[in-house]
Amino acid sequence: MQKLFLQTLILFIFSLTYAQEQTKDSTVVENLEEVLITATRTERQLSSLPLPAQIISKKEIEAVNSLRLSDILSEQTGLTTVSDFGGGEGIQMQGLDSQYTLILIDGVPLVGRSAGTLDLSRISVGNIKQIEIVKGASSSLYGSEALGGVINIITEKPKFGFNGAINYRFGTNNTHDASATLGYRKEKFSIDGFFNRFSTSGYDLVENDFLNTVEPFSNYTYNLKANYKFSEGTNLLVSGRYFTQSQEYIASEELRGESSIKEWNTHVKLNHKYGEKWSSYFEFYATNYQAEEFLNDSEELLFSEGDFNQLLIRPEIRATYNPNDKNSFIGGLGWNYESLERTDFSTKPEFNSPYIYLQYDANPTEKINVIVGARFDAHNEYQSQFSPKGAIRYEINDKISVKGSVGYGFKAPDFRQLYFDFTNSTVGYTVLGYNQVTTRIPELIEEGQILNVVVPITEFEDELRPENSVSFNLGSVYQPISELKFEINLFRNNIQDLIDTRVIANKTNGQNIFSYYNINKVYTQGLEFNGTWKINNYLKISGGYQLLYAKDKDAEDAFKNGDVYARLTPNSSSFQLKKDDYFGLYNRSRHMVNTKVFYTYKPWNLNTNIRATYRSKYGLYDTNTNGYLDDYDEFVEGYAILDWAVNKTIFKKYELGMGIDNILDFTDSQNINNIAGRLFYGKININF
Amino acid sequence: MKTIKLLGLIVLFLGFASCSNDDDITETLPVESNLVQNLHAPQEGEQGQPVFGEFVKFNFETGQTTTSDTDWDIALRGTIILINGGEKTGIDDEPNRTGNGSAYIANGTMGSVISVDASRLKEDTVNSQAIPTGSGTGWYIYAGSPTHLITPIAGTILVFKTHDGKYAKMEILSYYKDAPANPDAFENFDKYYTFNYVYQPNEGDTSF
Numbered sequence: 001m002q003k004l005f006l007q008t009l010i011l012f013i014f015s016l017t018y019a020q021e022q023t024k025d026s027t028v029v030e031n032l033e034e035v036l037i038t039a040t041r042t043e044r045q046l047s048s049l050p051l052p053a054q055i056i057s058k059k060e061i062e063a064v065n066s067l068r069l070s071d072i073l074s075e076q077t078g079l080t081t082v083s084d085f086g087g088g089e090g091i092q093m094q095g096l097d098s099q100y101t102l103i104l105i106d107g108v109p110l111v112g113r114s115a116g117t118l119d120l121s122r123i124s125v126g127n128i129k130q131i132e133i134v135k136g137a138s139s140s141l142y143g144s145e146a147l148g149g150v151i152n153i154i155t156e157k158p159k160f161g162f163n164g165a166i167n168y169r170f171g172t173n174n175t176h177d178a179s180a181t182l183g184y185r186k187e188k189f190s191i192d193g194f195f196n197r198f199s200t201s202g203y204d205l206v207e208n209d210f211l212n213t214v215e216p217f218s219n220y221t222y223n224l225k226a227n228y229k230f231s232e233g234t235n236l237l238v239s240g241r242y243f244t245q246s247q248e249y250i251a252s253e254e255l256r257g258e259s260s261i262k263e264w265n266t267h268v269k270l271n272h273k274y275g276e277k278w279s280s281y282f283e284f285y286a287t288n289y290q291a292e293e294f295l296n297d298s299e300e301l302l303f304s305e306g307d308f309n310q311l312l313i314r315p316e317i318r319a320t321y322n323p324n325d326k327n328s329f330i331g332g333l334g335w336n337y338e339s340l341e342r343t344d345f346s347t348k349p350e351f352n353s354p355y356i357y358l359q360y361d362a363n364p365t366e367k368i369n370v371i372v373g374a375r376f377d378a379h380n381e382y383q384s385q386f387s388p389k390g391a392i393r394y395e396i397n398d399k400i401s402v403k404g405s406v407g408y409g410f411k412a413p414d415f416r417q418l419y420f421d422f423t424n425s426t427v428g429y430t431v432l433g434y435n436q437v438t439t440r441i442p443e444l445i446e447e448g449q450i451l452n453v454v455v456p457i458t459e460f461e462d463e464l465r466p467e468n469s470v471s472f473n474l475g476s477v478y479q480p481i482s483e484l485k486f487e488i489n490l491f492r493n494n495i496q497d498l499i500d501t502r503v504i505a506n507k508t509n510g511q512n513i514f515s516y517y518n519i520n521k522v523y524t525q526g527l528e529f530n531g532t533w534k535i536n537n538y539l540k541i542s543g544g545y546q547l548l549y550a551k552d553k554d555a556e557d558a559f560k561n562g563d564v565y566a567r568l569t570p571n572s573s574s575f576q577l578k579k580d581d582y583f584g585l586y587n588r589s590r591h592m593v594n595t596k597v598f599y600t601y602k603p604w605n606l607n608t609n610i611r612a613t614y615r616s617k618y619g620l621y622d623t624n625t626n627g628y629l630d631d632y633d634e635f636v637e638g639y640a641i642l643d644w645a646v647n648k649t650i651f652k653k654y655e656l657g658m659g660i661d662n663i664l665d666f667t668d669s670q671n672i673n674n675i676a677g678r679l680f681y682g683k684i685n686i687n688f
Numbered sequence: 689m690k691t692i693k694l695l696g697l698i699v700l701f702l703g704f705a706s707c708s709n710d711d712d713i714t715e716t717l718p719v720e721s722n723l724v725q726n727l728h729a730p731q732e733g734e735q736g737q738p739v740f741g742e743f744v745k746f747n748f749e750t751g752q753t754t755t756s757d758t759d760w761d762i763a764l765r766g767t768i769i770l771i772n773g774g775e776k777t778g779i780d781d782e783p784n785r786t787g788n789g790s791a792y793i794a795n796g797t798m799g800s801v802i803s804v805d806a807s808r809l810k811e812d813t814v815n816s817q818a819i820p821t822g823s824g825t826g827w828y829i830y831a832g833s834p835t836h837l838i839t840p841i842a843g844t845i846l847v848f849k850t851h852d853g854k855y856a857k858m859e860i861l862s863y864y865k866d867a868p869a870n871p872d873a874f875e876n877f878d879k880y881y882t883f884n885y886v887y888q889p890n891e892g893d894t895s896f
Contacts, residue, residue, distance in 0.1 A: 427833045452822045506822050511832060563795060565843025571867035573859060573884065574797055574842035625829040625839045 037107070038132040038152040040361055040371065041141055041330055042320060050369050050393035050403040052473050052489045052528070056131040058156070063598060063609055065645045065659055065683055067169065067177045067198065069153065070120035070674075072131065075613055075643075077544025077594055078528045079133075081120065082587055083674040088119030094135055094491050095524030095550040095588050096148030100411055100467070102138070104152040106239065108267050109145070111338075112289030113414065114308045122243060122261070124221045126167060126179040127194040129156040135528075136491065137409025137471035140373040140389035143336075143355055147409035147469050148493065155225065155239075158183025158192040164688055169657075171681025174201040179221075187229075194223040202248075203676045205669035210253040213673050217247030219261075233273030241265040249293050251426055255303055259293035280319045283334075287312050304425045306343040310415075313337045331358040340415040344422035346436065349415050353379045367395040371405075381418070382466055385410045402476045410468040417464065417499055417516045429511040431501070434464040437515050441505060448508065455504040455515075465518050469495040483534040492525040521553040522585065540598045550588040555628050566624050566632040583619060583629045589638070591616040608646035615639060620671055636671040640664065647683075655685040717889040719896060722751050726865055727881040729764035739766060740780040748848070748856040748887045758786040761850040766879055767828060767838060767863070769819040772851040774811025785811075787851025791818040793826065794845040794857070798884055801845045804855050804894035809847075819846060827860050836873040838863045857896055858885040 034046040034055050046055055056072060066072040070089045074081040081089045082098060090098020099116040102109060103123075110118055125131075131153055138146040164182040169175075176199050183192035199218035206213065225239040243263040250256050265287040273279040294305040316334030323329075338351040359373030374388040391405035413434065420433035421440060432440050437460040444450050475489035497518040505513040526548040534540045558564050559582040565574040566581075584590075593614040600607040616638040619629040645659030658681065665678035724746075732741035745760035746753050754760050763770040763783050773789030776782055790809035794801045810818040823830035827844050831837040840860040848856045860883045861867055864876040886896045 429832065452820075452825065454822070454825060503824060506830075512823070563843075565795075565797065565841075567842045569869040570839055570871060571862045571869055571882065573861065574844075576797060576800065576843070624842060625831070626842045 036130075036132040036152075037154070038104070038150055039134045040359065041107070041318070041332075042328065042361070047477070048369060048393070050371055050391035051405050052135040052403075052475055052491070054133040054135075056133070058129055061125050061128060061131075063607055063645065063647065064611065064643065065169065065647070065657055065681065066125050068121040069123040069125055069131075072125060073120060073151070075594060075596070075611055076133070077530050078135070078546035078548075078592060080589070080592060080615060081674060083117075083672075088113075088115065088117035089121050089674050090117035091120060091151065092587070093133075093148040094471075094493055094528075095526065095548045095585070096469075096493060096495070097587075099414075100145065100147035100409070100469075102142050102146040102150045104142075104150065105241070105265070106155055106267065107152060108265070108283075108285040108287075108314070109142075109312070110265075110289075111287055111310050111312050112261070112263060112291065112308075114291055114416075116414070116416070122219070122245070122263070123153065124177075124179065124196040124198065125153075126177075126196050126221075127156050127181055127192075127223060129154045135489075136405055136473045137387075137407040137469050137493070138389070139377075139385070139387035139409040140375045140407055141357060141359065143353075143357075143375060143377050143387070144385075144410060144412040144466075147411050147467065147495075148471075155194075155223070156181070156192070157227075158185045158190050160185050166686045167683065168685075169681055169683035172679040173203050173676065175199070175679070175681070189226075189228050191224075191226040193225075194221070196221040205667055205673065205677075211250055213669070214676070215248040215250055217245060219243065219245035233279070235271050237267070237269040239265075239267040249295060251295055254298040255295045255426070257293060257295040257303075257305075259291065262288075262290045264288055277322050278319065280317065283314075283316045283318070285312075285314045285316070307341070308343070309341040311337075311339050326363045328361045329359065330361075332356070340419075342415070342419075345415070345419045345433075346421050347419060349381075349419050351379065351381055351412075351415075353377055353412075369393045377410075379412060382412060382463055385412075385466060385468070399480055400476065400478045402474075404474045405472075407471050408468065409471060410466045412466050413464045413499060413516070424511075427511065428507070428509045430507065430513040432504070432513060432515045434460060434516045437504065441513075444505075444507075444513070450513075451506040451508045453505045455502070455517075459517075460515070464499065464516065465497040467495065467498050467518075469493050485530075485532045487528075487530045489528045490526075491528065493523060495522045495524070496520070498522045519552060519554070522551065523553065524548065524550040524585075524588075537602070538600050541596070542598075543595045544593070546592045548588055548590055548592070550585040551582065552585060555582060558628070559630075564626055564628055564630065566626055566630055568632065570624075577626075577630055577632070581630045581632070583631060583633070583635075586619055586621070586629055589616045589618045591638075605649040606646065607648075609644070611643045613641050636668065639666050639668065639672075641666060641675070653687045655683075655687075657683040657685070716893075720751075720887045720889065721884070722887070723882070723884050724751065725867065725882045727753065727764065727883075729766060729879050729881060731766035731768075731879065738780065741765060742781055743768075743770065743783055745783065748850050748885060749852075749854070749889065751887075757784065759851065761787070761789055761848060761856070762791075764881065767826075768821045769817070769827070769846070771812055771818050771848065773849070774813050774818070776814070777812050777817055778815055788849065788853055789851045790849045792847050793819065794847050795843055796845050797843065798845065798857065798859050798886065801847065801857055802896055804847055804849075804857075804896075806894060809849055828863065837871060838873070838878065839871075853891065855888045855894055855896070856885055858883050 035043050036046050036055055037043050039049050039051050039053050061072055070081050073079050073091050080092050082092050083089050091101050093101045103118050133151050135149040138150050162184050167179045169177045179196035181194045197220050202212050202214035202216045204212040222242040228236045246260040249259040268284045271281045289310045291308040295303040297303045314336050316332055318332030321329040333356050336353040341348050355377040357375035362370045371391045377385045387408040389407035393403040395401040418433045418435045420431050421436050423430045438457050441457050472492045478486045499516050500519050501514045502517055503512040504515045529545045532542040559579050562576050564577045566577055567574045596611040598609040617635040619633050619635050623634040624632055642663040643661045647657035649655045661679040667677045729744045731739045733739035743763035743765045744753055745763045748761050760772050771789040771791045772785055772787035774785055790811045792808040812818050820826040828838050828840050846858045862882040864871040864878055865880040867882040868876055
C-alpha cells in the first residue's frame with residue numbers, strides 16, 4: 001500500500017512540475033448565496049434563517065476526499081460519530097444520541113435502524129450536491145426522530161447536455177471506492193444515474209484473537225433519477241436508489257458466516273404551480289431495508305441466523321401559499337405505514353400514523369423574520385403527538401443578527417423497544433421489548449430460567465411513552481467584514497421519557513434480562529461557536545468549538561443528596577461522592593474542537609487542506625459499579641485526528657488527489673472501534 | 689483466613705466520662721474494628737447450575753470462623769450471605785437458625801453509618817434473605833461478559849444484629865483472594881472475602 005502511495009506521490013509531483021497552460025480562471029462565482037430547503041421545506045437563504053443550520057458543500061466534500069457520509073459529518077462542529085454495539089456509525093448532535101437525528105435523502109427518510117443507529121457509512125457522498133444540517137428539535141415539520149435535528153442529503157442534478165464523471169479512490173486496508181455518474185439534461189427532461197462500489201479488507205485493532213475489528217466488506221449503490229417538466233409550473237421527479245452490502249461475520253474461531261444488507265428507496269414527486277400564489281406537491285415514498293446474517297459452526301452446520309425487514313410507505317401532499325412577498329404558508333398531510341419482520345420478534349408489528357402540519361413564515365419588517373409551525377401525528381401504538389415550533393430572527397444591522405427558536409421534538413418507541421424478544425446465542429443474555437415483558441417473564445419463570453426478578457412486571461403495564469424534548473436555541477451571527485464571520489449558538493434540550501435499557505431480572509445462567517424504560521429527565525446544554533476567515537482568494541481558515549453538558553436529572557439529585565459512593569480501587573473502602581463528581585451521560589465529551597485550513601493555488605489548479613478535530617475525554621461505562629459516570633470512573637482519553645488532502649486538476653477534466661487520514665495514527669483498541677489508524681490514499685477523477 | 693485485630697479504633701469512654709457515680713460499675717467495652725482477609729466461602733456446582741455445599745460460619749465477637757451450630761452470626765457460601773435469625777430460606781445445605789440475628793443494607797460509608805436503624809432489621813424467611821443475593825440487589829454487582837467480575841457495591845454497609853443480640857456493621861472490600869487492586873475474574877481465585885467490620889460488644893448499644 002505504501003508503495004502505491006509513493007507512486008501516486010511521484011506522479012503527483014510530476015504533474016505539478018508539468019508545464020501548465022496558465023488559464024486564468026476569470027469566472028466570478030464567489031459569494032453566491034447558499035440556499036437550503038431542510039429548515040422550512042421551502043427554499044431559504046441560509047443567512048436569513050432564524051434556526052441554527054449549516055450547509056456542507058460539494059466543494060468541501062470533494063476537497064477533503066470524503067467517501068462516506070460518516071467521514072464528512074465527523075469533521076463538523078458539534079457532531080461526532082459514535083459506533084453502536086450493532087456496528088453502525090451514527091451521529092451525535094447537540095449531545096443527543098444518533099437515534100434522535102433524522103437522516104433524509106432529498107427530503108425523505110432512511111430507515112433500517114436495527115440497533116437504533118442509522119449507519120452513516122451506508123451512504124456514499126459521490127453524488128451529493130450539498131448536505132444540510134438543521135440543529136434543534138424539528139418535529140413540527142418532520143415528526144418522529146427529528147428530536148435533536150435533521151440531516152438532509154441533497155443529491156446532484158445533471159448539467160445541461162450529456163455529461164458524466166468517473167471517480168476512483170484507493171487506500172490503506174485495500175479500500176477501493178469507484179463511482180460513475182452519467183447525466184443528460186435538455187429543456188424539459190433530465191436523467192442521471194449514479195453507481196458506486198466500495199470495498200475494504202477491514203482492519204484489526206486487537207491482535208491475538210480470531211476477530212477483526214472490522215471484517216472485510218463490500219457494497220454497491222445504484223441511483224437513478226429522472227425529472228420531467230410538463231410545463232413551466234408542473235414538474236415530475238422519479239427517483240430510485242438501491243444499496244446492497246455484504247460482510248464477513250465472524251463470532252469466534254468456529255462460528256463464521258456472513259451478514260448482508262439490501263435496501264431500496266423509491267420516490268415520486270409531482271409539483272404544480274397554480275399561478276403566483278399557490279403550488280402543490282404530491283409525493284409518494286417507499287423504502288425497504290433488509291438485513292440478514294447467519295453463522296455456521298466448524299462443521300458448516302447452521303448455528304444461528306437473523307433477519308430484519310423494515311418497510312416504510314409514505315404518501316404526502318403539501319401545498320404552499322404565498323399571498324405576498326412578506327408571508328408564506330406551507331402545509332402538509334400524509335400517512336406513514338411501517339412494518340417490521342424480525343427474527344427475534346414474536347409478531348409482525350405494524351405502525352400506522354397519519355399526520356398533518358402547517359407552517360407560517362413571515363417578514364413583518366425587513367429586519368424581522370418569524371416562523372411558527374406545528375404538526376400533529378396520530379399513532380396506533382402510542383399517544384398522539386403535537387409538535388409546535390417557533391423561531392425569530394432579528395437583523396440588528398448589516399453586520400450582526402440574533403436568532404432564537406423553541407421547538408418540540410419526539411421519537412416514537414421503535415419496534416425493537418416494544419417487541420424485541422432476543423437471547424444472545426453465544427453469551428446468553430436476553431433483551432425483551434417493553435410490550436413483551438408482562439407475558440415473557442412469567443413464561444421464563446415457569447421454565448426455571450429466572451433466578452430473581454429485579455423490576456416487578458407491574459411496572460410494565462402502562463404504555464411506553466415517546467421520548468420527547470423541548471429544545472431552545474439562541475444564537476448570533478456577526479460578520480464585521482465579508483471575509484470574516486463568527487457564529488455562536490447556545491442550546492438546551494430538555495428531554496423527557498428517554499428510553500434506556502436496564503436489567504429487569506437475573507437469569508440462572510448468570511446473565512441478565514434487559515428491557516426498556518422511560519428515564520425521567522435528561523438535558524443537554526452547551527454552546528457552539530464557529531468562525532470562518534477568508535484571508536485572501538487562496539487561504540481560508542475555519543474553526544469550531546462545542547461545549548457540552550449532558551446530564552440525567554435524577555442522577556444529579558442522587559449526587560446532591562449524597563446517595564452515591566465510590567472506591568479509589570476496587571479493594572478499598574468506599575467514600576461519598578459530591579455534587580461536582582457527577583460527570584454526566586456516557587459517551588459525551590465536554591469539549592469538541594475542529595480547525596481547518598483550505599489553501600487553493602489557482603495558477604497550479606491545486607487545492608490542499610489540513611483538518612484537525614479534537615474530542616475531550618468521555619466515559620463509556622460505569623467502571624466503579626455505582627451506577628453513574630463520575631470522576632472516579634475510567635475514561636476514554638481525549639484524542640485528536642489530523643487529516644491532510646491535496647487535489648490537482650490537470651487538462652481541465654482530470655483530477656488527481658491524495659491524502660492521509662489520521663496522520664497521527666491514533667487508535668484506541670479498547671474503546672474506539674471506528675477509528676482505523678493512519679490511512680493513505682490516492683484518487684483520480686475524470687469528468688466529461 | 690487470618691484476622692487482624694487492627695485497633696480498637698473508636699473507644700467509647702462515654703461510660704467513664706459520665707461515670708462520676710461509683711455505684712455505676714457497668715463497664716463499657718470498647719468497640720472493635722477489624723479487618724478480615726481471605727475468608728474462604730467455597731461452593732460446589734458451577735455458576736448457572738444448582739449450587740450446594742456447606743456454608744462457612746463467622747462470629748463477630750471472636751472475629752473467627754466457627755463450626756458451631758449455634759454460636760455463629762453470618763454464614764457464607766459463594767455470594768450468598770445468611771444470618772443466624774429467622775428461618776430457613778430454602779437453599780440447599782443451609783444451616784439451622786438458632787439465634788436472634790437480623791440484618792439490613794445501609795447506604796453510606798463505615799464512617800457515616802454510626803447507629804443501627806432497628807426498624808429496618810429483617811430476619812431470613814422462606815424464599816427471602818435479609819441480605820439478598822443477586823447482582824445489584826444485595827452487596828455486589830456482577831459485571832457479566834466479558835469481565836465476569838463480582839464487585840462489592842460502593843456505599844453498601846451491611847448492618848447485623850448478631851445471634852446474641854449485639855450489633856455489627858460490615859463493608860465488603862473484595863471477593864477475590866488477597867483483594868487485588870485490579871481483580872481479574874479469570875486469574876484471581878474468587879469466593880475469598882475481605883471485609884472491614886465494627887463490632888459493638890455492649891448489649892443493647894446501637895451506636896458504632
